[in-house]
Amino acid sequence: MFTDAHLGPYAAQxxxxxxxxxxxxxxxxxxxxxxxxxxxxxxTAFRRLEYKTQVFVNHEGDxxxxxxxxxxxxxxxxxxxxxxxxxxxxxxxxxSLAHDLGHTPFGHAGQDALNxxxxxxxxxxxxxxxxxxxxQLEERYGAFDGLNLTFETREGILKHCSINNARLLGDVxxxxxxxxxxxxxxxxxxxxxxIAYNNHDIDxxxxxxxxxxxxxxxxxxxxxxxxxxxATYPGISGRRxxxxxxxxxxxxxxxxxxxxxxxKIKECAPTSVDDVxxxxxxxxFSDAMFQEAQALKQFLFENLYRHYQVNRMTFxxxxxxxxxxxxxxxEPNLLPPDYQLAQGESDDQRMPLQVRKIADYIAGMxxxxxxxxxxxxxxxxxx
Ligand code: MG
Numbered sequence: 001m002f003t004d005a006h007l008g009p010y011a012a013q014x015x016x017x018x019x020x021x022x023x024x025x026x027x028x029x030x031x032x033x034x035x036x037x038x039x040x041x042x043x044t045a046f047r048r049l050e051y052k053t054q055v056f057v058n059h060e061g062d063x064x065x066x067x068x069x070x071x072x073x074x075x076x077x078x079x080x081x082x083x084x085x086x087x088x089x090x091x092x093x094x095x096s097l098a099h100d101l102g103h104t105p106f107g108h109a110g111q112d113a114l115n116x117x118x119x120x121x122x123x124x125x126x127x128x129x130x131x132x133x134x135x136q137l138e139e140r141y142g143a144f145d146g147l148n149l150t151f152e153t154r155e156g157i158l159k160h161c162s163i164n165n166a167r168l169l170g171d172v173x174x175x176x177x178x179x180x181x182x183x184x185x186x187x188x189x190x191x192x193x194x195i196a197y198n199n200h201d202i203d204x205x206x207x208x209x210x211x212x213x214x215x216x217x218x219x220x221x222x223x224x225x226x227x228x229x230x231a232t233y234p235g236i237s238g239r240r241x242x243x244x245x246x247x248x249x250x251x252x253x254x255x256x257x258x259x260x261x262x263x264k265i266k267e268c269a270p271t272s273v274d275d276v277x278x279x280x281x282x283x284x285f286s287d288a289m290f291q292e293a294q295a296l297k298q299f300l301f302e303n304l305y306r307h308y309q310v311n312r313m314t315f316x317x318x319x320x321x322x323x324x325x326x327x328x329x330x331e332p333n334l335l336p337p338d339y340q341l342a343q344g345e346s347d348d349q350r351m352p353l354q355v356r357k358i359a360d361y362i363a364g365m366x367x368x369x370x371x372x373x374x375x376x377x378x379x380x381x382x383x
Contacts, residue, residue, distance in 0.1 A: 010270040010276050018171070073200060078093065078188050092192070094149070109318055127161060159186075184261075202300070252289075320371060
């Protein structure tokens with residue numbers, strides 16, 4: 001039988017899980033959260049992450065991050081933090097690998113465009129969609145839709161959520177209504193996500209030439225670590241110097257998070273996950289590190305995410321998603337049969353159900369599939 005004896009009393013223990021929506025027999029070889037992780041790795045939406053992007057579009061280069069490599073980096077950072085804090089690494093890994101499953105093609109531009117298209121039908125939110133993928137959309141089991149993950153993994157995937165949506169979600173939505181915390185593992189994954197994307201966006205930004213290193217020397221956290229690299233390896237330059245700087249930044253953020261959170265856990269002294277839910281947020285950076293991380297984020301926002309070349313891609317992404325949606329809503333018979341409503345759905349429900357299926361179809365597309373589908377719909381010589 002599986003034991004979580006090495007974990008802190010405040011960690012999520014597999015044996016104390018609130019369980020799965022459909023009861024299943026325990027595994028003889030794996031904990032509940034290991035099973036969740038394995039189900040995620042084997043699902044279809046996970047494989048699609050390879051061809052979905054955050055900032056750069058898939059065809060722009062082979063070395064940029066995609067959502068798959070991003071998710072792996074989040075899992076790596078999250079596990080390092082979890083092990084040091086005696087938290088459940090398997091749960092952190094499961095949440096990390098699943099956290100972006102519901103993302104549309106073309107990163108935030110795609111999500112914003114689909115949300116705008118869906119305004120009259122309840123909107124579109126990628127966190128909710130990630131949950132929808134694991135709860136409903138994956139078709140892999142004879143006994144149920146979705147992956148039937150544990151409550152704790154599902155709760156961790158739902159990072160934020162409006163009160164209106166929370167009311168529709170039942171158990172995993174309740175904490176937003178009650179204003180309670182999720183597990184420490186979910187809190188860790190949240191910040192591991194931020195550490196991963198801030199650092200890899202700098203790396204990708206420099207690699208693409210959209211950012212120049214001279215600009216980054218204005219950002220304290222980068223300049224400070226770059227100076228250490230120069231002092232340690234006089235004459236170092238180019239990609240090697242950037243990589244040395246970024247790995248030091250990641251390490252500094254992780255170490256600060258472990259120390260600050262470890263101290264907060266000591267002060268709050270939670271003895272169960274239930275305590276964690278009622279107490280203040282315990283996973284956090286020190287104030288000084290938080291300021292530095294914010295400055296970095298702000299720098300990326302102003303210099304990379306709003307770079308005119310990124311804006312051009314954002315413009316094309318918005319147009320592609322919007323035109324796909326417009327065509328399909330006007331003529332649902334353009335959709336592949338799986339996404340058309342079955343005969344016999346009641347009339348008043350027909351439109352909202354069809355619209356949601358269109359959103360599922362578009363959200364599930366990879367970048368290149370969306371571009372191809374757009375051509376197939378609008379270019380007369382493309383079939
Ligand atoms: Mg992410």
